[in-house]
Amino acid sequence: MFTKLGVLGTAMAFALTTTTPVFAGTAEVIHWWTTGGEAAALKILVEAYEKTGNTWKDNPVAGGEAARMVARTRILGGDPPTSMQWQVGAPLMALAEEGQLNDIDAVAQDWDKLLPKVIADNAKYKGKYVTAPMDIHGHNWLWGNQAVLDDVGIPMPKTWDELIASADKIRAKGYIPLALGGQSWQEIFVFESILIDVGGRDFLTKVTYDLDDAALRSPEMLKAFETFAKVRDLVDPGSPSRDWNITGGLLINGKAAYMIMGDWLKGEFVAAGKAPGKDIACEVFPAGGKTLVFGTDAFAMTAVKDPATREAQLALAKTIMDPVVQKEFSLRKGSIPPRLDIDKTGFDPCAQIAMGEAAAGHLFLVPDNVTDATGIGALVDQMTTFLHSKMTPQEGVTAMADAVAATR
Amino acid sequence: MRRFLQRHVSQVALSPSLALIAIFLYGFIAYTAAVSTTNSKAFPRFDSFVGLEQYWRLFHTPRWHVAFTNMFLFGGLFLLVTISLGLLIAILIDQRIRAESFFRSIVMYPMAMSFVVTGIIWQWLLNPTLGIEVMVHQLGFTSFRLDWLTNPDTVIWALVVAAFWQGCGLVMALFLAGLRGIDEDIWKAAAVDGIPAWRVYVYIVIPMLAPVFLTVVVLLSLSIVRAFDLVVALTNGGPGVSSDLPSVFMFDMAFRRTNLGLSAASAVVMLGTVLAILIPYLYVETRERA
Numbered sequence: 001m002f003t004k005l006g007v008l009g010t011a012m013a014f015a016l017t018t019t020t021p022v023f024a025g026t027a028e029v030i031h032w033w034t035t036g037g038e039a040a041a042l043k044i045l046v047e048a049y050e051k052t053g054n055t056w057k058d059n060p061v062a063g064g065e066a067a068r069m070v071a072r073t074r075i076l077g078g079d080p081p082t083s084m085q086w087q088v089g090a091p092l093m094a095l096a097e098e099g100q101l102n103d104i105d106a107v108a109q110d111w112d113k114l115l116p117k118v119i120a121d122n123a124k125y126k127g128k129y130v131t132a133p134m135d136i137h138g139h140n141w142l143w144g145n146q147a148v149l150d151d152v153g154i155p156m157p158k159t160w161d162e163l164i165a166s167a168d169k170i171r172a173k174g175y176i177p178l179a180l181g182g183q184s185w186q187e188i189f190v191f192e193s194i195l196i197d198v199g200g201r202d203f204l205t206k207v208t209y210d211l212d213d214a215a216l217r218s219p220e221m222l223k224a225f226e227t228f229a230k231v232r233d234l235v236d237p238g239s240p241s242r243d244w245n246i247t248g249g250l251l252i253n254g255k256a257a258y259m260i261m262g263d264w265l266k267g268e269f270v271a272a273g274k275a276p277g278k279d280i281a282c283e284v285f286p287a288g289g290k291t292l293v294f295g296t297d298a299f300a301m302t303a304v305k306d307p308a309t310r311e312a313q314l315a316l317a318k319t320i321m322d323p324v325v326q327k328e329f330s331l332r333k334g335s336i337p338p339r340l341d342i343d344k345t346g347f348d349p350c351a352q353i354a355m356g357e358a359a360a361g362h363l364f365l366v367p368d369n370v371t372d373a374t375g376i377g378a379l380v381d382q383m384t385t386f387l388h389s390k391m392t393p394q395e396g397v398t399a400m401a402d403a404v405a406a407t408r
Numbered sequence: 409m410r411r412f413l414q415r416h417v418s419q420v421a422l423s424p425s426l427a428l429i430a431i432f433l434y435g436f437i438a439y440t441a442a443v444s445t446t447n448s449k450a451f452p453r454f455d456s457f458v459g460l461e462q463y464w465r466l467f468h469t470p471r472w473h474v475a476f477t478n479m480f481l482f483g484g485l486f487l488l489v490t491i492s493l494g495l496l497i498a499i500l501i502d503q504r505i506r507a508e509s510f511f512r513s514i515v516m517y518p519m520a521m522s523f524v525v526t527g528i529i530w531q532w533l534l535n536p537t538l539g540i541e542v543m544v545h546q547l548g549f550t551s552f553r554l555d556w557l558t559n560p561d562t563v564i565w566a567l568v569v570a571a572f573w574q575g576c577g578l579v580m581a582l583f584l585a586g587l588r589g590i591d592e593d594i595w596k597a598a599a600v601d602g603i604p605a606w607r608v609y610v611y612i613v614i615p616m617l618a619p620v621f622l623t624v625v626v627l628l629s630l631s632i633v634r635a636f637d638l639v640v641a642l643t644n645g646g647p648g649v650s651s652d653l654p655s656v657f658m659f660d661m662a663f664r665r666t667n668l669g670l671s672a673a674s675a676v677v678m679l680g681t682v683l684a685i686l687i688p689y690l691y692v693e694t695r696e697r698a
Contacts, residue, residue: 065663069663089550182558237537238536241557241643241644241646264664304503377660381471388560404460406465406468
């Protein structure tokens with residue numbers, strides 16, 4: 001009894017002495033940011049959030065897949081976290097359609113003006129925001145080891161034809177032309193950049209968003225497969241099944257000239273003491289394709305009912321979109337902020353290029369967040385099967401189109 | 409009441425576990441079969457009945473054909489290699505050799521490793537840029553190639569080697585126990601008749617080991633169907649999808665591609681395949697012994 005009173009007394013004293021808003025609450029957040037740079041970035045968000053008087057209840061789960069599964073299970077069990085790291089687009093809409101998300105329009109009145117249209121459109125369900133986007137990561141980046149390029153005496157290529165043409169010179173000097181980790185999620189970045197190269201943004205849309213049968217069987221597609229077949233000769237024998245960070249080591253240590261990988265690769269070479277844009281050249285590839293394929297980490301706002309938790313949730317959404325938080329977070333994470341009004345000072349040259357692409361409306365949401373997972377999955381399966389086989393380009397085109405057609 | 413209990417004590421004792429098996433085994437098998445007739449995506453939904461459409465879709469998925477063929481290829485090779493070499497090692501160890509327990513331990517030790525650890529060890533050993541191939545090159549044999557893991561045509565052998573390395577100890581131990589159970593008099597009688605040892609093995613001893621063969625085949629078959637962690641750790645299905653197995657396919661469809669309907673259909677086909685092979689085998693074996 002006495003202890004209970006004691007706790008109550010302390011709580012009351014605390015409530016009286018601090019300048020907490022009336023609705024101070026706790027936000028429980030599930031996320032998978034557990035490694036060095038990620039944790040440092042998250043700390044920015046947590047500290048800013050606790051300054052609003054609310055409490056951040058951390059619930060990290062290692063690995064995106066595991067974290068999403070935990071979140072989904074909690075929701076199904078009727079005990080949702082206040083918020084969780086998620087993606088925009090289809091995965092978010094699947095939750096919203098089940099009635100599992102709250103709208104946060106109370107704090108999102110001006111977000112339409114602040115966010116790129118593609119993010120705004122995919123963060124809303126029936127015209128109301130249900131998530132707050134934290135960062136943007138680009139996928140179709142070409143990285144080049146500057147020392148290797150100088151030694152060979154070539155500039156960064158602008159197109160796939162130029163890249164393939166330079167391969168012989170690179171090989172003659174004893175380097176691997178392209179560092180590639182032969183796992184399908186890495187290979188798709190290469191394939192997507194080839195699709196942009198042969199048919200531009202429209203073609204990429206038709207193939208990866210619409211899974212359009214005519215586009216899948218078109219002459220452009222055949223051309224894409226012809227280029228893709230040449231990738232088989234650009235890589236080293238150790239490529240199949242290799243992890244991305246080990247593959248990154250080939251580029252960073254000067255064993256390979258190029259690598260195509262998302263901008264999280266920056267974390268690897270910054271850790272190795274190489275400067276992005278200087279020691280490791282960067283380019284959205286193909287250059288002039290006006291397309292930066294991207295994914296975004298956004299915090300989905302679950303359908304919590306308790307008023308205090310609801311206030312905590314709104315405060316969280318507001319903190320995530322705070323300009324200072326957006327900038328400081330991305331500086332540590334190696335991403336770029338979704339808000340378009342953040343100034344570029346302090347960002348590395350590659351991030352500045354990405355911010356320019358975002359401002360110019362060149363963002364292209366990763367097909368995983370748009371297209372039916374089974375359909376795009378069949379495409380990815382055939383893409384990787386082709387790369388690791390001796391199939392001719394025409395066989396590859398037919399096999400992919402047939403496999404995708406079977407999922408309809 | 410007491411008389412009832414006395415008469416039916418075994419039934420009473422078994423009924424809780426029977427009930428649990430009925431619900432958690434057969435109940436969920438039925439549930440999976442039901443899900444396979446729906447168009448369920450991330451969550452099971454029974455309002456989207458599509459009949460056998462998921463099965464049609466499954467058999468029009470090239471990746472499923474690869475996975476399904478691989479199960480038989482991997483299973484057949486694994487059974488053949490593990491049983492024949494396991495038996496051979498058991499026979500060699502049975503020759504009353506010196507330091508028998510030392511050799512037995514060597515063969516048994518890999519069993520202590522989980523499939524995940526096994527997979528990672530062999531991934532390193534078979535990697536052409538840092539494993540055995542590099543070692544042999546450094547010894548001067550630069551034309552040596554060991555690209556099992558990176559060649560879609562041979563990757564299944566890499567799985568077989570790793571699975572054999574891990575499973576051989578168990579098979580050897582079972583056969584050794586069987587060999588030790590064989591009456592010494594048979595050997596003496598054969599020696600009197602002047603029959604060479606290999607003929608005694610082929611015509612007398614190995615046929616006498618039939619019950620051990622049954623145990624070994626059932627145990628290994630289960631590990632073939634279960635094989636999931638090994639593939640994930642060793643190849644993750646690659647290169648491409650060439651080392652995919654039905655269990656990996658099923659997991660991918662259920663949790664990465666959020667297509668529970670298709671995943672359930674593949675699970676049902678897997679179960680059907682296992683039953684089609686095991687039921688006749690068990691039937692014949694139990695018939696012979698009865």
